[in-house]
Every structure is written in structure tokens, then in C-alpha cells.
Amino acid sequence: MTEHSEIVEHAHEAGHVHRDDEASKMAMWLFLFTELLLFGGLFLLYGAYRFEYADGFKVAAADMNSFIGAVNTIILLTSSLSVALSIAAIQRNQKKLCLGMLWFTILCGLAFLVNKYFEWSHEIHNGIYPGGPALENMSNGEVLYFGLYYVMTGLHGLHVIVGLIFIGFVMVFISRDKITSTNFQKLENSGLYWHLVDIIWIFLFPLFYLLH
Amino acid sequence: MSEYSESVNTEAEAHLTEAHTHGHLVGYGTYIMVWLGLVALTSITVTIAGIHLGSLTLIAAMLIAAVKTSLVGYHFMHLKFDNMIIKVFVLVCLVIFLAFWILTFSDLSFR
Numbered sequence: 001m002t003e004h005s006e007i008v009e010h011a012h013e014a015g016h017v018h019r020d021d022e023a024s025k026m027a028m029w030l031f032l033f034t035e036l037l038l039f040g041g042l043f044l045l046y047g048a049y050r051f052e053y054a055d056g057f058k059v060a061a062a063d064m065n066s067f068i069g070a071v072n073t074i075i076l077l078t079s080s081l082s083v084a085l086s087i088a089a090i091q092r093n094q095k096k097l098c099l100g101m102l103w104f105t106i107l108c109g110l111a112f113l114v115n116k117y118f119e120w121s122h123e124i125h126n127g128i129y130p131g132g133p134a135l136e137n138m139s140n141g142e143v144l145y146f147g148l149y150y151v152m153t154g155l156h157g158l159h160v161i162v163g164l165i166f167i168g169f170v171m172v173f174i175s176r177d178k179i180t181s182t183n184f185q186k187l188e189n190s191g192l193y194w195h196l197v198d199i200i201w202i203f204l205f206p207l208f209y210l211l212h
Numbered sequence: 213m214s215e216y217s218e219s220v221n222t223e224a225e226a227h228l229t230e231a232h233t234h235g236h237l238v239g240y241g242t243y244i245m246v247w248l249g250l251v252a253l254t255s256i257t258v259t260i261a262g263i264h265l266g267s268l269t270l271i272a273a274m275l276i277a278a279v280k281t282s283l284v285g286y287h288f289m290h291l292k293f294d295n296m297i298i299k300v301f302v303l304v305c306l307v308i309f310l311a312f313w314i315l316t317f318s319d320l321s322f323r
Contacts, residue, residue, distance in 0.1 A: 023294065025294075025298070026298060026301075029301060029302070030300055030301075033301070033305045036305060036309065037309075040309050040312065044312055044313065044316055047313065047316070047317070047322055048316060048317075051317070051320055051321075052320070054300070066258065066261070070254065070258050073254050074251060074254060077247060077250045077251060077254065078247065079289075080247075080250075080284060080288055081243055081246075081247040083288070084243045084246075084287070084288045085240055085243055087236075087297035088237075088238055088239075088240055088243065091236065091237060092237075110213070120287065146312055188290070191288070191289070192289055195284050195285075195288050195289045198284060199280075199281050199284055199285070202277050202280045202281055203274075203277050203281075205254075205257075206270075206273035206274070206276075206277060207259065207273075208272060210257065210258065210269070
């Protein structure tokens with residue numbers, strides 16, 4: 001016991017900052033589980049309504065532009081790759097490459113959001129919005145489909161924005177050498193968040209765009 | 213006494229450094245291969261959706277999405293290198309999630 005306290009004291013004298021990367025990572029994962037439950041509930045709702053209104057869902061999804069959906073999928077997968085590469089780069093002390101990869105990730109995230117903007121504008125222009133003219137003539141299944149579509153892709157888009165801000169902060173830390181080759185758990189955690197956002201889209205894409 | 217604590221400290225630091233530099237080093241090429249796999253699986257999903265397979269389309273799409281998720285989790289999210297406790301956490305979370313689906317759909321299908 002005395003030995004232990006002496007170590008702690010010694011550590012303080014040396015100005016050692018306590019750091020626990022494993023705990024930090026575990027906390028990030030626990031947070032990701034709450035995100036999984038948030039989206040999981042919505043996926044369950046989607047599943048239950050699609051089960052009951054299979055025909056309405058198919059009619060509604062027929063107007064979806066699966067090409068833009070596929071492009072957005074590739075964009076997010078590529079941004080996940082660049083985040084993974086940025087971690088590999090910081091481990092090798094390649095700060096410039098790491099920052100370059102994160103800039104690329106941010107560009108991908110923004111491109112995703114721009115595509116989403118055009119998509120939503122197109123649908124809103126066609127009168128698909130709460131109280132909109134097109135929605136009034138639709139069956140229950142179609143209305144439910146578009147309700148879930150806006151809520152789920154909207155919530156996902158919000159997560160993309162949060163992920164971009166998270167990565168932006170991490171980039172400031174890297175440029176100020178607060179995140180280094182031996183201390184990069186913050187970058188790792190932002191990566192975990194970004195990959196989760198990617199995984200959610202992996203499921204959203206076939207469920208909303210590829211119903212035939 | 214202080215000599216002892218000093219040696220413990222350096223040992224701990226050495227261990228920490230080792231965990232950071234040796235434990236997780238993955239080549240750039242590996243990540244690019246995983247990405248190629250993910251893109252290939254996406255194009256397979258789109259192609260299968262183009263063929264009219266009925267309810268098989270949904271099953272195939274969900275299976276491929278599950279494979280893509282495990283690729284992202286295992287390689288990109290570094291579950292490959294993570295402690296057993298984190299792997300167990302993920303597994304428990306997925307089992308709970310699956311239980312929600314089974315319970316809901318056993319209710320829906322027998323109404």
C-alpha cells in the first residue's frame with residue numbers, strides 16, 4: 001500500500017499526467033451502444049411498418065434515386081478509409097499525411113451532405129413534406145415510408161455534421177501536437193464515431209433506396 | 213524504495229509505448245484492400261436489387277450489409293486488436309438488439 005502511494009507521489013512530482021486510453025476507448029464504445037439503440041429503435045419501427053405496408057413502401061421507394069444513394073454510400077465508405085489511414089499515419093509520426101487524410105474525410109462528409117441537400121430539395125419540390133400536396137394523395141404505407149425516410153436520414157445527416165465537428169477539433173489538436181504518435185486516443189475515438197455513422201448508412205441505403 | 217518505484221514506472225511506460233506502437237500497426241495496403249471489398253459488396257447489393265428476386269432481395273441486402281458492418285468493425289474500428297471485454301460488450305449489445313427484433317416480429321407475424 002505504501003509502495004503504491006509512493007509511486008503515485010513520484011508520478012505527481014514528475015508532472016506526469018494521468019491518462020487511460022483503454023477507459024477512454026471503452027467509454028466511447030458505451031456511447032456508441034446508446035447510438036445503436038437510438039437508431040436501432042427507428043430500424044425496428046421501419047421493419048414493423050414495412051412488414052405491414054409492404055406495397056406502400058415499394059411504391060414510395062420507386063421514386064428514389066438509387067444512383068445518388070449509391071454514390072453517397074461510396075463517399076462514406078471512402079471517408080471511413082481515410083479516417084483509418086489517418087490513424088495509421090499518426091502512428092508512424094506522419095503528421096502531414098494524417099491531417100491530409102482528415103481534410104479528405106471532411107470533404108467527403110461535406111459532399112455527402114450536399115448530395116443529401118439536393119435529394120431533399122427535389123422531394124420537397126415534388127410536394128413531399130408534412131401537409132404537402134403530394135402527401136395528401138398517398139396511401140398510409142407511402143406516408144409512413146417518407147416519414148421514416150426524413151427522420152432517419154435527417155438524424156443520420158445530423159450525425160455526419162457532429163462527426164465533422166468532432167474531426168475538426170481533433171485536427172486542431174493534431175496541428176498543436178496535442179495528439180501525437182503515442183497519444184492519439186482522441187483521434188481513434190473520433191474515428192470510431194465516424195465509422196458508426198458509416199455503418200448506419202450501410203443499412204439505410206438498401207432499406208430506403210433499393211426496394212424493387 | 214524510490215528505486216523500486218522508479219523501475220515500476222519505467223516498466224509501465226515501456227508497456228504503454230509498446231501497446232501504442234506495436235499493438236495496432238496496420239499497413240496502409242490492408243485498409244485499402246478492406247475498402248475495395250466494401251465497394252465491391254456495395255456494387256453487389258445494387259446489382260442484386262436490380263434483379264427481381266422477391267423477398268430474397270431484402271435478405272441478400274441485409275446479409276451483405278452485415279458483412280460490410282463486420283468488415284468496418286473488425287478492421288476500421290480496430291475490434292481486431294481490442295481487449296476481450298470490448299468484444300464481449302459489442303456481442304452482448306448485438307444479442308440484445310437481435311432479441312428486440314425477434315420479440316417484435318414474433319408478435320407481428322402471429323397477430
